[in-house]
Amino acid sequence: xxxxxxxRQTHSRLMTWLTPIIALVLSLIAGCVVFSLLGYPPxxxxxxxxxxxxxxxxxxxxxxIKAAPLAMIAVGLSMGFRANVWNIGAxxxxxxxxxxxxALPVYFPESDNALMLPAMLVLGVLGxxxxxxxxxxxxxxxxxxxxxxxLLLVYVAVLVLSTLVHGPWRDxxxxxxxxxxxxxxxxxxxxILSGTRLHGxxxxxxxxVLSVWLLFSRTVAGFQVRVAGLAPNAARxxxxxxxxxxxxxxxxxxxxxxLAGIIEVAGPIGQLQPIISPGYGFSAIIxxxxxxxxxxxxxxxxxxxxxxxxxxxFVQIKMGLPLGIAGVFQGMLLFFLLASDLLxxxxxxxxxxxxxxxxxxx
Amino acid sequence: MWSCxxxxxxxxxxxxxxxxxxxxxTRDPNEFIAMPASNSLLSMRGITKAFPGVxxxxxxxxxxxxxxxxxxxxxxGAGKSTLVKIxxxxxxADAGTIYWQGEPAKxxxxxxxxxxxxxxxxxxxxxxxxxxxxxxxxxxVTSRKKGVELSDEIRSVSDAYGLELDxxxxxxxxxxxxxxxxxxxxxxxxxxxxxxxxxxxSVLTPQEADKLFTVLRRLADQGCxxxxxSHKLEEIRVLCHHATILRxxxxxxxxxxxxxxxxxxxxxxxxxxxxxxxxxxxxxxQVVFSVRNLCRAAESERNISLKDISFDVRTGExxxxxxxxxxxxxxxxxxxxxxxxxxxxSAVSIDNVDCGRAGVQARRDLGLASVPEERLGHGVVxxxxxxxxxxxxxxxxxxxxxNLLMHFSNARSYSQKICDExxxxxxxxxxxxxxxxxxxxxxxxxxxxxxxYPAVMIASQPTWGIDAGSQAAIxxxxxxxxxxxxxxxxxxxxxxxxxxxxxxxxxxxxxxxxESYSVSSLTAQSIGLLMGGAQVELNQDVGNAN
Numbered sequence: 001x002x003x004x005x006x007x008r009q010t011h012s013r014l015m016t017w018l019t020p021i022i023a024l025v026l027s028l029i030a031g032c033v034v035f036s037l038l039g040y041p042p043x044x045x046x047x048x049x050x051x052x053x054x055x056x057x058x059x060x061x062x063x064x065i066k067a068a069p070l071a072m073i074a075v076g077l078s079m080g081f082r083a084n085v086w087n088i089g090a091x092x093x094x095x096x097x098x099x100x101x102x103a104l105p106v107y108f109p110e111s112d113n114a115l116m117l118p119a120m121l122v123l124g125v126l127g128x129x130x131x132x133x134x135x136x137x138x139x140x141x142x143x144x145x146x147x148x149x150x151l152l153l154v155y156v157a158v159l160v161l162s163t164l165v166h167g168p169w170r171d172x173x174x175x176x177x178x179x180x181x182x183x184x185x186x187x188x189x190x191x192i193l194s195g196t197r198l199h200g201x202x203x204x205x206x207x208x209v210l211s212v213w214l215l216f217s218r219t220v221a222g223f224q225v226r227v228a229g230l231a232p233n234a235a236r237x238x239x240x241x242x243x244x245x246x247x248x249x250x251x252x253x254x255x256x257x258x259l260a261g262i263i264e265v266a267g268p269i270g271q272l273q274p275i276i277s278p279g280y281g282f283s284a285i286i287x288x289x290x291x292x293x294x295x296x297x298x299x300x301x302x303x304x305x306x307x308x309x310x311x312x313x314f315v316q317i318k319m320g321l322p323l324g325i326a327g328v329f330q331g332m333l334l335f336f337l338l339a340s341d342l343l344x345x346x347x348x349x350x351x352x353x354x355x356x357x358x359x360x361x362x
Numbered sequence: 363m364w365s366c367x368x369x370x371x372x373x374x375x376x377x378x379x380x381x382x383x384x385x386x387x388t389r390d391p392n393e394f395i396a397m398p399a400s401n402s403l404l405s406m407r408g409i410t411k412a413f414p415g416v417x418x419x420x421x422x423x424x425x426x427x428x429x430x431x432x433x434x435x436x437x438x439g440a441g442k443s444t445l446v447k448i449x450x451x452x453x454x455a456d457a458g459t460i461y462w463q464g465e466p467a468k469x470x471x472x473x474x475x476x477x478x479x480x481x482x483x484x485x486x487x488x489x490x491x492x493x494x495x496x497x498x499x500x501x502x503v504t505s506r507k508k509g510v511e512l513s514d515e516i517r518s519v520s521d522a523y524g525l526e527l528d529x530x531x532x533x534x535x536x537x538x539x540x541x542x543x544x545x546x547x548x549x550x551x552x553x554x555x556x557x558x559x560x561x562x563x564s565v566l567t568p569q570e571a572d573k574l575f576t577v578l579r580r581l582a583d584q585g586c587x588x589x590x591x592s593h594k595l596e597e598i599r600v601l602c603h604h605a606t607i608l609r610x611x612x613x614x615x616x617x618x619x620x621x622x623x624x625x626x627x628x629x630x631x632x633x634x635x636x637x638x639x640x641x642x643x644x645x646x647x648q649v650v651f652s653v654r655n656l657c658r659a660a661e662s663e664r665n666i667s668l669k670d671i672s673f674d675v676r677t678g679e680x681x682x683x684x685x686x687x688x689x690x691x692x693x694x695x696x697x698x699x700x701x702x703x704x705x706x707x708s709a710v711s712i713d714n715v716d717c718g719r720a721g722v723q724a725r726r727d728l729g730l731a732s733v734p735e736e737r738l739g740h741g742v743v744x745x746x747x748x749x750x751x752x753x754x755x756x757x758x759x760x761x762x763x764x765n766l767l768m769h770f771s772n773a774r775s776y777s778q779k780i781c782d783e784x785x786x787x788x789x790x791x792x793x794x795x796x797x798x799x800x801x802x803x804x805x806x807x808x809x810x811x812x813x814x815y816p817a818v819m820i821a822s823q824p825t826w827g828i829d830a831g832s833q834a835a836i837x838x839x840x841x842x843x844x845x846x847x848x849x850x851x852x853x854x855x856x857x858x859x860x861x862x863x864x865x866x867x868x869x870x871x872x873x874x875x876x877e878s879y880s881v882s883s884l885t886a887q888s889i890g891l892l893m894g895g896a897q898v899e900l901n902q903d904v905g906n907a908n
Contacts, residue, residue, distance in 0.1 A: 239700065
């Protein structure tokens with residue numbers, strides 16, 4: 001055997017940060033192969049996918065708009081993942097957050113109260129938390145697997161949204177389209193850069209990421225979450241209540257997903273529609289891992305995943321490739337990341353030990 | 363499930379068919395100069411094996427004769443396991459030659475080693491708990507015999523050597539001593555010429571150990587050589603014909619252990635004179651820690667239920683809990699430290715405050731400190747730095763956190779203080795705790811708890827598997843703590859340790875705690891009886907000190 005995997009004595013810190021880059025490069029190479037197999041010129045396709053979308057200011061602003069919800073959701077999820085709580089239902093928490101926050105402009109479409117927008121954001125957070133509290137309750141009380149419950153609740157949430165926009169919340173003057181009223185100005189997040197759609201939500205996202213970073217590295221609660229994930233017995237030794245940690249991380253992640261949801265509808269979209277997210281809640285899982293569950297890493301990873309959304313749209317418009325190509329890239333990225341994460345705990349050895357011995361003794 | 367996985371992992375040692383396991387004859391130019399003696403079974407010349415950062419074996423010469431019981435003695439990290447793993451084909455040496463029955467040999471894998479006639483009983487057993495004895499043996503032994511035939515063979519081998527064993531019992535229902543017998547029989551079925559025993563008595567009662575010695579002597583009489591690895595000097599003097607002492611990867615000396623006294627052996631092993639822990643005049647005061655009728659039902663058949671445990675510990679006193687591992691000590695520690703709550707608040711009280719229903723933090727606030735048996739993963743988090751690890755206990759007491767924020771500068775100075783006062787050797791307080799050696803990690807853990815000046819200190823297996831130097835330091839720190847007025851509870855399997863430290867000792871057996879006996883009234887043999895559950899007779903023999 002020319003290649004052997006040898007366990008490292010301690011995990012490699014260098015590799016922890018290098019594997020996302022390795023995964024990115026491998027995805028690009030595999031992307032070339034996919035494009036050629038589909039009969040498109042690979043390099044031109046890659047250019048169209050990855051560089052063309054951000055070649056002007058408008059493109060860059062769109063990148064930030066898409067990265068903001070991803071980063072917000074991903075830092076929320078990363079708290080849970082650190083504590084071995086696997087909430088994969090952020091998409092549902094996002095949806096319910098958007099619905100609950102939208103209740104204000106839907107029921108008070110004339111109000112121009114200055115508190116309208118802040119109240120919507122708060123309701124968005126509460127909505128996401130409420131949705132996440134269901135898996136938290138089931139896990140702490142009945143030991144139900146949160147992976148299943150949180151995932152299944154995504155579909156429930158999307159159906160709730162669909163019911164509302166097709167029924168009671170449909171805009172009476174909206175020509176029967178399944179959409180809510182277009183939110184009044186007081187219920188829309190203001191833009192921050194003229195000529196683009198960039199809005200205040202991006203700044204909120206940045207602040208959220210930075211505060212989670214502080215929370216995680218500086219507070220006792222953040223420390224407890226990390227201990228609970230790294231060494232459950234040590235957590236018991238410290239006197240950490242696991243159920244409390246489960247509640248913390250699920251409510252935290254749900255709240256942030258809900259915030260991302262209401263920012264989407266009160267920002268770029270401006271009304272409730274049957275589909276308000278291109279799967280941000282699921283892509284955020286990839287963002288969290290690509291960013292090594294670290295807030296700053298997540299900031300960069302969210303830009304990468306945002307680019308995959310933009311690139312997918314671009315190759316569809318410019319070259320007629322199917323939109324699913326974005327999903328293919330996201331999948332490959334996660335796949336290569338998980339595979340190359342092996343290098344964190346193992347190193348590759350090219351010669352067998354027997355050869356090595358012979359070289360020494362001969 | 364878990365035990366099944368560990369079983370699988372360690373079974374790799376066993377099931378490893380290797381197509382290249384034919385011995386490779388290599389002519390060594392030195393062969394004629396360094397030929398081993400004629401009755402030598404295994405002889406090693408100039409064995410060197412280096413790992414990144416450490417030379418584990420440094421040109422070791424070693425010889426074992428047929429029918430000999432040969433001790434391999436050394437501290438942790440002296441290179442015993444590496445040498446043994448080279449013999450067992452698990453590692454290959456970087457340099458040096460192995461002679462097997464006078465012929466140069468290359469042992470390429472454990473399978474090859476067994477084929478040559480080398481058997482090994484590991485310290486940690488590689489058995490599947492959910493399977494029967496016969497099934498476990500069937501899996502590992504490449505024998506043509508199956509089923510009933512194999513059962514008969516197991517019975518005949520175990521009868522021949524006095525190893526009572528029922529082939530049809532499930533392994534999880536066996537005691538540790540019985541499990542070890544399964545491992546031994548598994549080796550004997552392949553009629554080995556050399557049997558390697560890695561710290562075999564660390565899990566046995568003195569009586570079980572005596573039985574084992576009888577078996578080993580019988581084996582040796584029949585010509586099988588035994589390589590016996592241990593750091594228990596007394597048993598080496600009783601059992602072994604020869605001893606090779608390793609220190610820092612080199613052979614220090616070879617001797618006849620029966621001709622050398624224990625102290626001398628110890629000093630050869632650690633390379634300097636050993637200061638036994640000294641306790642000054644003790645003043646024991648009022649009861650500060652008391653346990654009343656503590657019960658707990660087992661959660662599963664793998665757990666031990668605790669039955670009506672009561673004891674008191676006074677200030678300035680060291681109280682020992684002896685017993686073979688797996689008799690409920692782990693469960694007891696969890697209930698004493700507050701990781702598991704008792705049903706009654708009165709079950710545990712610290713300084714006359716009932717806290718059986720209070721959690722870990724509340725008990726710490728009352729002055730309790732505990733050091734669990736398992737260091738990495740329970741006492742410290744391996745993937746966190748030493749500085750972060752001090753937050754695990756007592757962060758409020760030491761001003762390490764304020765208003766829910768962590769104060770890293772205080773934590774750094776506190777962890778530095780621990781390392782300085784307890785001589786923890788490390789490459790920086792920012793390094794991961796897992797990079798520390800067992801002894802240093804334990805000193806760090808002890809320091810972290812002791813520097814909080816606890817009123818009650820519970821230490822479980824405080825010196826398990828660590829070097830003699832650290833062991834002495836830890837013993838001394840526990841005695842100092844008691845001298846300063848703390849109540850100290852030591853849970854240990856190591857009788858020598860308990861006899862050296864404690865004022866009173868109780869024995870844990872099958873979830874029950876015996877009466878306590880003052881150390882002066884006890885001998886290792888009488889504790890051994892208690893460890894085997896023979897409570898009644900001893901009460902008459904020894905009498906109750908309380």
